[in-house]
Amino acid sequence: MSHTFAAVDVAVPDGVCSGTIRTSRLGHLRVATVEGDHLCMRRTPRLIARGQDEYLVVKLLVGGVARVEQDAREARLGPGEIVFCDMARPMRIEFPRPFQIKCLVLPRRILGLGESDLQRLTATPIHSDTTAGSLLSPFLTQLVDTAATYSSATGEVLARHVVDFFSVVVGERLHQEVGDAPSTAQVLVPRIQLFIDRHLADPDLTPEAIAQAHRISVRYLHRLFQTEDTTVGRWIQCRRLQECRRELARRDAAGRTIAAVARRWGFTSAAHFSRVFRAAYGMSPAEWRDSAV
Incomplete structure (x- = not known):
């Protein structure tokens, strides 16, 4: 189970x-x-x-x-x-x-x-x-x-x-x-978040690319994410960190380097990935992998 x-x-x-x-x-x-x-x-x-x-x-x-x-x-x-x-x-x-x-x-x-x-x-x-x-x-x-x-x-x-x-x-x-009808934001935000999840590995996943894919302006995209108390950039980074954290904890991923895991989820710089990972979780990616395993 x-x-x-x-x-x-x-x-x-x-x-x-x-x-x-x-x-x-x-x-x-x-x-x-x-x-x-x-x-x-x-x-x-x-x-x-x-x-x-x-x-x-x-x-x-x-x-x-x-x-x-x-x-x-x-x-x-x-x-x-x-x-x-x-x-x-x-x-x-x-x-x-x-x-x-x-x-x-x-x-x-x-x-x-x-x-x-x-x-x-x-x-x-x-x-x-x-x-x-x-x-x-x-x-x-x-x-x-x-x-x-x-x-x-x-x-x-x-x-x-x-x-x-x-x-x-x-x-x-x-x-x-x-008992109410969904607003435009209630419909669009989940759709955009799902789009982000499907393209996390793309290092070119930017607010501009997301807005273009959904035929809205970048300004409106940022306004939509204000209702979620975050920004588009923070949301993308948070989701990438979550996927990296999950993968680093898997035993079948033990042979992959931390840099390779970071690249797989859209981080182009291993040093930047390590900094934001520590800031989010209070430990380095290597420390997390050791404790999880």
Whole structure:
């Protein structure tokens, strides 16, 4: 469970507990089917403090029942119902009897949602008899069941469309809850943030290039990011640092030099990367890699 989603504590009742996990890659996303006996899974502040698992997990309950607790809410799920779980905050899921779930694992920032929207999204079930549920349930089932059959190139293209699809569905759901229509900024900012995520490796990713791609002025682009209490440049740098930090902590990246990791995510100067990394995280990239490994 920890390897598939994020570091968790798992409790099982006395006796034999069995289950299976089948995972596949879909471009930069992951999917999984999990089935097993009675268990309880907790994401605690202690585990979150490690700072390496920043994922949003979309869970479709196929069989059994589940109880999900997060952000001071409790959701009880039956077959065909969907829930979002944010692995960056404390959470508890209990399956009191044999179950099966199908899951989509996304980097939590990829949908372009702010912290307040993420908190409104979690532990609020999407029922199968709603418009969103009737769309998402068969879509998620087919996606998880067929992900392993696609080539890496096809998987990457599909992953981009999956993110766009979920961005639209989640955006509609959040706006329906507050009962208002999305403003231009509410529509544009997540789209621009997603564009930035897809082009982080490009050292020529500039405000001018971003504005041109979205057919807006550079001045308007800067105004949009003022609503996020940041600047375009800071947002790009923050996202690059997060991806470098995540990659440096991975065991399969141990053979890459720190300079190579920095270049991969758009930093053209290793010295500049080391300075901004230390300023952001209080340690050098090398110190972070050693402590993470």
